Amino acid sequence: MVLNLPFSPAIQARLRWWLLFLLPLWPLANLVGLGVSNDLGTDPAKFVVDEMGTWAINFLWITLAITPARQVLGWGWALKFRRMMGLYALFYGVLHLLAFCTFLIGWRSDLFFRELTERPYIIVGALALLILIPMGITSTKSMMRRLGKRWKTLHRWIYPASLLVMLHFIWQIRASFYEQLIYGLLLAVLLGYRLYLRYQR
Amino acid sequence: MLIKKPDSIKSSQITPESIYRNRRQFMKAGLGLAAVSSLGLPSIAQALEYDIPTDLPQYPGPEWMRAQLTAAVRNEALSTTEEPAPYYNAITHNNFYEFGTDKRDPVRKAQNFKTDPWTVEIAGEVAKPGNYNLEDILKPHTLEDRVYRLRCVEAWSMVIPWLGFPLADLIKRFEPTSKAKFVRFETLVDKDQMPEQDSIFSTIDWPYVEGLRMDEAMNPLTLMAVGVYGNALPPQNGAPLRLVVPWKYGFKSIKSIVKIEFVEEMPASSWNIIAPGEYGFFANVNPEVGHPRWSQATERRLPSSLLSPNIVDTLPFNGYAEEVAQMYKGMDLKKWY
Ligand code: HEM
Numbered sequence: 001m002v003l004n005l006p007f008s009p010a011i012q013a014r015l016r017w018w019l020l021f022l023l024p025l026w027p028l029a030n031l032v033g034l035g036v037s038n039d040l041g042t043d044p045a046k047f048v049v050d051e052m053g054t055w056a057i058n059f060l061w062i063t064l065a066i067t068p069a070r071q072v073l074g075w076g077w078a079l080k081f082r083r084m085m086g087l088y089a090l091f092y093g094v095l096h097l098l099a100f101c102t103f104l105i106g107w108r109s110d111l112f113f114r115e116l117t118e119r120p121y122i123i124v125g126a127l128a129l130l131i132l133i134p135m136g137i138t139s140t141k142s143m144m145r146r147l148g149k150r151w152k153t154l155h156r157w158i159y160p161a162s163l164l165v166m167l168h169f170i171w172q173i174r175a176s177f178y179e180q181l182i183y184g185l186l187l188a189v190l191l192g193y194r195l196y197l198r199y200q201r
Numbered sequence: 202m203l204i205k206k207p208d209s210i211k212s213s214q215i216t217p218e219s220i221y222r223n224r225r226q227f228m229k230a231g232l233g234l235a236a237v238s239s240l241g242l243p244s245i246a247q248a249l250e251y252d253i254p255t256d257l258p259q260y261p262g263p264e265w266m267r268a269q270l271t272a273a274v275r276n277e278a279l280s281t282t283e284e285p286a287p288y289y290n291a292i293t294h295n296n297f298y299e300f301g302t303d304k305r306d307p308v309r310k311a312q313n314f315k316t317d318p319w320t321v322e323i324a325g326e327v328a329k330p331g332n333y334n335l336e337d338i339l340k341p342h343t344l345e346d347r348v349y350r351l352r353c354v355e356a357w358s359m360v361i362p363w364l365g366f367p368l369a370d371l372i373k374r375f376e377p378t379s380k381a382k383f384v385r386f387e388t389l390v391d392k393d394q395m396p397e398q399d400s401i402f403s404t405i406d407w408p409y410v411e412g413l414r415m416d417e418a419m420n421p422l423t424l425m426a427v428g429v430y431g432n433a434l435p436p437q438n439g440a441p442l443r444l445v446v447p448w449k450y451g452f453k454s455i456k457s458i459v460k461i462e463f464v465e466e467m468p469a470s471s472w473n474i475i476a477p478g479e480y481g482f483f484a485n486v487n488p489e490v491g492h493p494r495w496s497q498a499t500e501r502r503l504p505s506s507l508l509s510p511n512i513v514d515t516l517p518f519n520g521y522a523e524e525v526a527q528m529y530k531g532m533d534l535k536k537w538y
Contacts, residue, residue, distance in 0.1 A: 035507055038506070040506075040507065041294065041304075041305070042290040042293065042294035042304070042503050042504045043294060043304065043357055043501060043503050043504070043505065044505060044506060044507050045501055045505060045507070045510050046357070046501070048507065102510075103507060103510045104501075104510075105496075105499070105512070106499075106510060106512045108499075111496055111498065111499065114491075114496055114498075115495070115496060118491065118496075119493070119494055119495065120493075120494075121494055171494065172494070173404065174302070174404070175296075175298040175302050175397075175403060175404055175405055176298075176302045176397070176400065176402045176403055176404065177402050177404065178302075178400070178402035181402065
């Protein structure tokens with residue numbers, strides 16, 4: 001197990017929590033650092049949008065990997081972090097959208113509506129984000145209790161959301177499809193695992 | 202003697218960030234000199250001295266090209282008065298897919314790209330076909346310094362001071378026949394030097410090919426460039442010979458040309474082959490016709506910063522309508538994008 005430290009289980013769990021809470025903030029901190037020292041490159045707008053989008057998809061895939069990690073690799077502790085990782089996907093997704101509005105279209109409402117109605121890849125990205133938002137809002141423990149069985153149904157929407165994000169990414173292919181292939185294969189494994197379990201039952 | 206061979210430059214030397222921060226200083230110096238020459242003072246050989254920071258890579262070009270490069274004179278009539286992008290940004294941020302898909306791949310991976318000696322094949326409907334040394338192709342031409350806007354189809358733009366000569370002058374020398382209706386260009390194929398040409402994930406079927414209609418090729422704005430910022434072209438920017446068509450999206454301005462062919466039919470062009478619904482043959486800059494995946498109404502003038510993203514409205518024909526719009530009279534530009 002990756003996180004076996006020479007401490008009591010309680011302290012270990014707490015350390016792990018802090019580690020996994022702080023580590024996902026690294027991409028943002030890194031970006032802020034680069035921004036402050038004026039090192040975001042020639043086209044910082046595009047760089048920031050791409051970085052935030054990349055981490056949104058990364059955390060979405062990580063969220064999807066937690067159930068298989070628990071069941072196949074026996075990482076029982078990971079379940080505790082599923083909602084946290086999902087929230088980070090939403091967090092970076094929202095930052096991605098804010099960066100898009102601020103740096104790419106300069107909050108011009110005419111451009112915003114045109115992008116959101118005319119461009120299929122933006123539409124599917126926005127739909128994915130729209131799905132992630134209610135999931136984020138209902139991710140608290142009290143909401144889990146309040147919604148009971150419906151909570152699980154609601155949170156199964158991560159599957160269509162992930163497919164929409166994949167489509168958002170595939171629709172951007174220009175000179176190379178290398179990254180899309182990697183993310184697509186990973187998603188196929190993650191979703192295929194669920195289908196396999198269903199088929200078994 | 203070369204002052205500094207591109208081969209001797211390690212890629213780690215290319216992006217030291219301290220240099221990036223120094224760029225404003227040198228820009229002031231460079232513009233000062235440019236301003237002097239625009240006052241109508243006699244253009245002596247050093248008129249186009251762009252003060253490039255000494256710790257950035259220099260691209261003096263082959264020795265045989267030096268005299269021509271230094272004798273270049275600014276063509277004020279065809280140059281924009283907008284401030285050119287700092288040298289650092291122009292040589293470190295561009296697409297040259299032969300070297301990779303990231304904007305910084307070209308500068309990282311092209312430093313050892315061998316661009317001298319260089320042969321260009323002139324072929325097709327032309328009286329003097331053959332394989333010519335670049336030196337012989339260049340010899341009769343006087344180089345001009347022209348500051349053009351470059352608008353990428355991805356909605357960013359830069360102002361670049363090119364060194365080159367009108368494509369029209371080259372075409373006349375080789376005497377195309379009456380059947381020559383289009384000019385077709387090809388980039389080098391060399392998998393050993395151009396890593397992305399070896400990638401199985403590439404959507405481009407190499408060689409990269411582009412084309413112009415004859416009247417477009419003969420337009421005075423259409424430039425065959427061999428240099429930027431008073432020096433030779435850096436390998437990452439398409440050395441030793443590239444096209445610059447400022448009223449069209451950047452992908453039309455094909456780099457590292459090894460073949461120029463005169464043809465009767467409209468030739469295929471690389472991006473048009475990959476996605477005909479997204480990239481047309483003409484690819485004239487047009488804010489009215491969006492790319493299916495993003496708007497073309499505005500552009501980010503680079504370099505920009507997060508505090509001032511520098512979003513400017515895109516102009517029809519990239520602001521060169523006066524020079525070129527008449528060539529497309531009667532054409533439906535929504536159809537012929
Ligand atoms: C309203 C919602 C969204 C908008 C307007 C939006 C917009 C964009 C834009 C403009 C790009 C750059 C496209 C280009 O290269 O031309 C992009 C890239 C990307 N987006 Fe989104 N997006 C949205 C939602 C999302 C969501 C929810 C995710 C993931 C959870 C996501 C993941 C990505 C990824 C992975 C990239 C590629 C980044 C790269 O190339 O490095 N996007 N998005």
